[in-house]
Amino acid sequence: MDREPGLSVRLKLTLSYAGLLMLSGALLLTVVWVFLLRYVPADPITIPGPFTSGRFPGLFAPGRLPGPNVPSRADLLRAFVPKIAAAWAFLLVFGLAGGWILAGRMLTPLNRITDATRVAAKGSLSHRIRLPGRRDEFRELADAFDTMLARLEAHAAEQQRxxxxxxxxxxxxxxxxxxxxxxxxxxxxxxxxxxxxxxxxxxxxxxxxxxxxxxxxxxxxRSFAREPVDLSLVAEEAIETLLPLAEKRGLTMETSGEEAPVTGSPALLLQLTTNLVHNAIVHNLPEQGTVWVTTGVHPRTAVITVENTGEKLSPQLLSTLVEPFQRGSERIRTDHAGVGLGLAIAKSITQAHDGTLTLTPRPDGGLRVTVRLPAAPLGAVGGQVVEAAINAVG
Missing domain, CATH: 1.20.58 (Methane Monooxygenase Hydroxylase; Chain G, domain 1)
Structure with missing residues (x-):
């Protein structure tokens, strides 16, 4: 974006420091005038006594009577105004010079962040600021920028793969x-x-x-409309759809749990559950395998868990299963080979619903997939179903 040239932040801070210093000096002089000079008499007063003007030089106007004179307000102004003007000029120079140096030191971290931004804008996402020192606003900004660069670099690498x-x-x-x-x-x-x-x-x-x-x-x-969804009903629909495939492979499917209301896309959540159950079926034992699907609700999260028997999985293999086009152990059969996107789609749908997907190997072999989503208020799904039924009857 093209912008008109303006004052730099350093110059603005310098002028602000100098202006504040001059304002403080003006306020101090105002206080002196209000609380001191206003009580000085406007006319000189002569105090009788055996005093000579030589003992108090500069305090007596020439041509007055012998003896000490109390200086008038005009006498004090003539004596102090030049000195005040010189002090004020010194404050101005000191404020500008000191403000310029102080502003430069304060903005040094910001300059490093700006340089890092320019480097990142050229395509080098591996650059990091790594601003030293204790935590303050600039350090938090630099750390947040480093975190953003790390995520962008990982996202760019993932997109390339x-x-x-x-x-x-x-x-x-x-x-x-x-x-x-x-x-x-x-x-x-x-x-x-x-x-x-x-x-x-x-x-x-x-x-x-x-x-x-x-x-x-x-x-x-995340281009979808959100509405109340019960994960237990979604799980039942997914199991009913894939039951013929499980029976063809000689697998047993078990489901249990309770109502698990969430807010999201019914189609995407059904796709999520279907992918998990399908993955559990095709990555199972050749025969006498089992698939368990359970749902539950916690104070703030709704949980759906899909487990299956199968071969033992190594931690190295487990960490790559959610990557696109990554397939786990060899398929037991050639049908329903899939395209290697089942768990990747499940992870994306989970993240789009602000949830988490966790993969855990079962000690006896197989995989446990746990999806946690933000729970909706209890009764929200049931209320929607009742309302839909009333509308249908009406």
Missing amino acids: FAANASHELRTPLAITQTLLDVARNDPNRDTGELVARLHAVNTRAIELTEALLLLSRADQ
Whole structure:
């Protein structure tokens, strides 16, 4: 933004210091005048006695009667005004010089912050201020700026990884499609039914990946309306949807808990729960596995927990599961392979609802995923349901 040139902050502070110092001097002179000089008589008074004017030089006007004279108000003004003017000029020079030096020392941390901002504006997010000294306003500003730079650097690195992974994942189905089409063109006698089936599978995977990317972007932008939602009802709907897949794999699904009201997007929270349950199903044991889904509410948070049996997970692998396009242990089966965005989308939806998502390995193998969201007032969801029912009947 183009702005007109103006006075620097250092010069403004210098003028403020000097002005305050001059104002203090003027107030001091006013106090002296009000409480001292106003009581000095306007006319000189002669005190009789054996005094000579030589004993009090400068206090007696020439041509007066012998003996001491009490100086008048005019005498005092003539004696002190030049000295006051000189002292005032000294205060002005001292205030300007001292204010300039003091303002420079005070603004040194701000100059460092400004330099760091210019460096960051050029694209170097790795630069840090690291302002030394005890905590004050400038130190808090510098620390907050360093924290912001660290988050921006991490976010930029994450976006770069995400763009590279997304490009790779999207290129794979396109390359497969191109290969299949080239084979079909070079071999006219090839069975078209098999070709169409494979193209359909590849195209379906590309569509699922694109929809997952759009959903992830929507969650990151928080572009959704908020309304009361009961996590227990959402969990039941997700389990009902994925129950055929669990039965096909020979898994047992158990659900328990109580009403867990939150405020958010019903569609996104359903997607969150569905992703967690789907992840628990496809990363389970080959047979006789179990998936547990529980909901609960605490004084300030509503909690949904999804656990599953499975292979033991290392801490190194656990820390990468929520990264986009990162897959955990090898899939037990080839169906429902996913696109590597399930937990990444769940994390983004959780953060968009101001919650936290925690991954914990189970001692016997498998994973426990705990989502904590800000709890809504109890009865809010039920009240909305009752109101909707009344409106429907009416």
